[in-house]
Amino acid sequence: MQLSKRYRLIEPLGEGGMGVVWRAYDELLDRTVAIKEVRYAGVGEAKRAELNRRTIREARAAGRLDHPSVVVVHDVVEEDGRPWIVMQLVRSRSLAQVVREQGPLRPAQAALIGGRVLDALRAAHATGVLHRDVKPENVLLADDGRVVLTDFGIASLEAEVGLTASGGLVGTPAYMPPERLNGEQARPESDLWSLGATLYAAVEGEPPFKRESWAATMAAVLRDEPEPPARAGALTPVIMGLLRRDPGARMPAEEAARLLHEAAINAPGDPRQATAAQDPRQATATRDPRQAVTGEDPRQTATGATGLPTSDGQAYPTAGEPRTTARQRPRRGKTLWITLPAVAVAAALGTGGTLLYTNRTAPTPSPTPTPSTGTTSPAPTPARTVPAGWRTFTSPAGRFSIAMPAGWQATKSPTRDSISIKGPDSPGTMKVEWTTPEVRWKRPEQAWFALEKEIRAKGEFQDYTRIGITPVRYRGRAAADWEFTRMRGGQLIHVINRGFHTADGRPFALYWETTESRWDQDRHYFDKFARTFRPL
Incomplete structure (x- = not known):
């Protein structure tokens, strides 16, 4: 069997509760790979389609991880109604x-x-x-x-x-x-x-x-x-x-x-x-x-x-x-x-001996929070590096700075405590909002669940699909990423919205949206915006 006119399945290597791992050959790049065929049994067609979409999105997210202790995800394809995850073959x-x-x-x-x-x-x-x-x-x-x-x-x-x-x-x-x-x-x-x-x-x-x-x-x-x-x-x-x-x-x-x-x-x-x-x-x-x-x-x-x-x-x-x-x-x-x-x-x-361990720390690691209190253990704040071709924008009203690509412009909203950043290279928009919420929250994900519930109740988003509301670490503090898709103006929009409090208690949201068709191509913009954001 051949997948995507590129990967030739050779033999099954193992089978688990959710799929089969195959040894396969990548005919385009002339290499042997492992391919996981993901199967969802016991669910309806609609649920299976949703799980397939989310599996592909999460596998693509995992594919962005660049670490020597993480199996490399080379590709993700969908064929015969199932996701197939193409991975590094590890001896x-x-x-x-x-x-x-x-x-x-x-x-x-x-x-x-x-x-x-x-x-x-x-x-x-x-x-x-x-x-x-x-x-x-x-x-x-x-x-x-x-x-x-x-x-x-x-x-x-x-x-x-x-x-x-x-x-x-x-x-x-x-x-x-x-x-x-x-x-x-x-x-x-x-x-x-x-x-x-x-x-x-x-x-x-x-x-x-x-x-x-x-x-x-x-x-x-x-x-x-x-x-x-x-x-x-x-x-x-x-x-x-x-x-x-x-x-x-x-x-x-x-x-x-x-x-x-x-x-x-x-x-x-x-x-x-x-x-x-x-x-x-x-x-x-x-x-x-x-x-x-x-x-x-x-x-x-x-x-x-x-x-x-x-x-x-x-x-x-x-x-x-x-x-x-x-x-x-x-x-x-x-x-x-x-x-x-x-x-x-x-x-x-040094001069001799036998090495047992080296603490190869992940890039700019963040400490783990205490979710019930939002407190963190002390950790150094990584120095900001402005990407090549980007420049720093400072918002006195929001009391923050952020880098943006050359040719992009930041505009203050006349009605909200937010700025929008747009440019000629992408249909996407980056928004930084510092509106104080009406309800205080200890965990950032609580704010997103509450807002999602309100939006669903009011029917404000057409064809809304939650991809995930995930606690994350950001700048050494508890944060949460809300990722979803929705229809707007006849187009499917893909959004990631990161909520957090600064050390002095100010709430912020870093919001990136683009068309679904451009999501994979433009996702790096959000990563760079988030990496260069600094409260003042």
């Missing part, structure tokens, strides 16, 4: 497979892996992308030494479907935070909870709330406190901090990153063996700098797939692996190894 095994085959990891090894996953999550959260399905099956330990998080933009829609027609829960409840199981909106803290459960499983061999059935597992997540891990060592504080039931009391991302870094570099004993597999027979002398966390020669490490071997030994972003009911006995097999860039190795090692 790897999943963390779940490694734990099944070799037993629980040492704390320092799990800390290194957790640090990389957290790094990817922070980079995604900074751009408003949530994962919603962090679990060992979605953490790939690549044969080239990387730790890669897969299923961004895909897992989010799968999880949203919730229950299938047969009543089965989509996803793995053992790694879902209690607020998700209670039907609340996902938020960055939800991904952090799932990371805590993943780290717990990495060092203990199974997640903290695993029970005999899915229903019992769900009940345990909602009701029970996690049993403190027995093998976690220095990882115990970060695991328990991430598994706090109240999202507002959950350990912030920056504190978790610091503790993971310390747990990785301060492991007791020989650092060359501190992160080897549990079987002491696998802890041999380090012979290659790439063996930083294994003690086994990577040249002797066979290439394999994520859960399901393939004829050519290639691996792929996981589509959900078979689950076992009992932990398998650790056995000798392929050992994990993780590489780092040569510059990072030199900086960390």
Whole structure:
């Protein structure tokens, strides 16, 4: 079968609850890729069409992520009434497979892996992308030494479907935070909870709330406190901090990153063996700098797939692996190894020694808020860089500055506390509004839900479709992005509206709209406007 007259499907690599991952060949660029065929079963045609549209949009959003620990999304196509997500093919095994085959990891090894996953999550959260399905099956330990998080933009829609027609829960409840199981909106803290459960499983061999059935597992997540891990060592504080039931009391991302870094570099004993597999027979002398966390020669490490071997030994972003009911006995097999860039190795090692971890922080990371209070932990504000060809505009009335492209003009609204920025290069409009709302809100997403309810009740937007109301981090503070489409003047308009309070309590909204046909082409304008906005 061929997709989009370009991608030739070769063989299925794995199948999960929501689709099939194929090994495929990109005939245009002459490369092998992984393609996820997304299937929504048990829903009506109208709902399936809506889910398909949103899957494509979220996958495209994930495709904008540029981070070494995020699987690259190359393309998104729709064929035969289904979305097909074209991704980088990663030669790897999943963390779940490694734990099944070799037993629980040492704390320092799990800390290194957790640090990389957290790094990817922070980079995604900074751009408003949530994962919603962090679990060992979605953490790939690549044969080239990387730790890669897969299923961004895909897992989010799968999880949203919730229950299938047969009543089965989509996803793995053992790694879902209690607020998700209670039907609340996902938020960055939800991904952090799932990371805590993943780290717990990495060092203990199974997640903290695993029970005999899915229903019992769900009940345990909602009701029970996690049993403190027995093998976690220095990882115990970060695991328990991430598994706090109240999202507002959950350990912030920056504190978790610091503790993971310390747990990785301060492991007791020989650092060359501190992160080897549990079987002491696998802890041999380090012979290659790439063996930083294994003690086994990577040249002797066979290439394999994520859960399901393939004829050519290639691996792929996981589509959900078979689950076992009992932990398998650790056995000798392929050992994990993780590489780092040569510059990072030199900086960390100095005159010699073995590198265990480098804290490769995501670009301009933001701290995690306490949603119930809106407070944040201190973090430096990144310096503003005005894009080439842009200039800075200052609004005395709004007490802010923002950069805009050459040739674009800013106009103050005569009736509202807002300015509009338009230009010749796009049909889009950027609006900055600082109108004080009538109702105070603690969480920015509350304002959008309230406004959406009012607009729906009044029927003010024709053919309105919500794409998402998502909590995000912006300039070190809690914010929320409201993305939707609606018809206006016979055209489908696509909007993203970011709401937040400044440090001194002033409410702002950064609103970008353009035609749906130009959305992908023009989305970068919003990113640049938001990056250069500064309150005065």
